[in-house]
Amino acid sequence: MQAHIVLHMMTTLDGRIITSHWPKDFDYNSIYEDIHSRLEGDGWIVGRVTMAEFEKGTPKPVSQSEPLPRETWKAPHASNGPYAVAVDRSGKLHLNVDRVNGDAVVVVLTESVPDAHLAELRRDGISYLFAGKTDVDLPEAVAKLHKEFGIKRLLLEGGGAINGAFLDAGLIDEISQLIVPFADGSADTHTLFERKKSTATTFALQTVDRLDHDIVHLRYTKK
Template identity: 35%
Template sequence: MGSVSGGCIEDDPVAPPGQHGVDTASDKAPARRFTCDEQDTHRHRRIVGWKGRRVDGEGRRRAVQRAVTPAPHVKSKEYRMSEKPYVICHMVSPLDGRLLVDPWAPDGSALKKAMHDEYQRLHVEFGADAWLGGTTTMQDFATGTAFDAGPPASPPGRPWYVADQQAKKFAIAMDRHGRLHWDKNTADDGHVVVILGHSVPDSHLAELVAAGVSYLVMPDDDIDVVAMLVALGERLNIRTLLLEGGAKINGAFLKAGAVDEISLLLCPAIDGTTGNPAIFETGATGVGPQLKLELIAAQPVAAGTVHLRYRVGPAWPQPRMSS
């Protein structure tokens, strides 16, 4: 699966198979749910396509880098954080914070049905412009097979290709190696936008174009999640995004400072299984000392579950010790 460091996703950040944000150990398709203008002209950066130009590999990479990174005269961190969408990590877990659902809420149980229904209700209430999942999560929706779209008349556009200019709701698929194959261009009523690493071949981009799927090719294979979010916000007018991934992708976003809020449906159950992942994993160092969580709300909801909402911010400054 690879490691996560420095706010970059260094391998496919995946959730275990199952409903995004509500992960199961089975390969069943998730229950259907009711899901949830171009760039502002006053902004100095524009994310543009290739307009059919033929460039060598290094020239292409430099151009992509310019398209998805801040202008040099702007302070990178402050600028990018202010421009990205508002990100809510929306998850469900038992009392011990585990990611997998099947060990504590098996198929057919009253708890599983109540938990799924409540999770979906909350998802809709947020009214987000987009939701995002990793490669394994999106396998439930990417049910096509690889095919040769034939040699393109010109190189496929990079970094952007937008298949549906009228789309207002989006399903963002993190798939840096191009392992997913699509036979439709929607997932849970959101238009699919695939995030890819720079080394993805043109043949896969041509396959996505033929399937009517949008994509963004990032300048590196180690995807900078904040730069990606800024690009999505500017090009697709995404203002609020629900992060519904697995342990690695949730951890990468959290470590990068890209999560603004955590929405957790806490269920009356305990997993207790050794080795099962948590809903956040950020590596050996963790993120505890770096974060401050501020309680927004704690509301009892269906079947003994509690909906917790926390605002995420930087940690309080450590007090100085007097000499």
């Protein structure tokens, strides 16, 4: 079995997701987080770049001479969710904290990461699991999150690359999209999905809600 995955994102009318160009006249984050809470996920998942925004301080390397087993390690305090999950293929994430927004961190790695990085995660009290040898196997990762961390409902809230990878893997069951009432138009900002596949994926519209500040909340399910 695997978790039920809900993509939860906020975009402009033209599908842009980087907020640095957006008007500053109201609080987008509070609206986004309110819907996040209502979706009642057991955890949320993003890529390395997005999770790196929560890093504290500079990297603090650990020396590790003995090999560590490539098996799931759960931090002592991380027995219950919700969880903040990061996909970090090569072990480049250095959070230096074991919780993000109050949620215990779990990192999805490949077996190719250095032992020193695993030792760093253990030192910092960050749980981890393995999915793939050199490239992340997303279906395996989702299955392990369900089996080993009890995540039955997972909110996907990443950048365009990881969102596109989940879509290509056929893992997105629902979409929760908040659309703000303006176009970005910037050529250098990312979009909701950045995909390797060219075939369309079809979803069925379930609900449309108009929120404050003319934001529209769309809910879709996979056909």
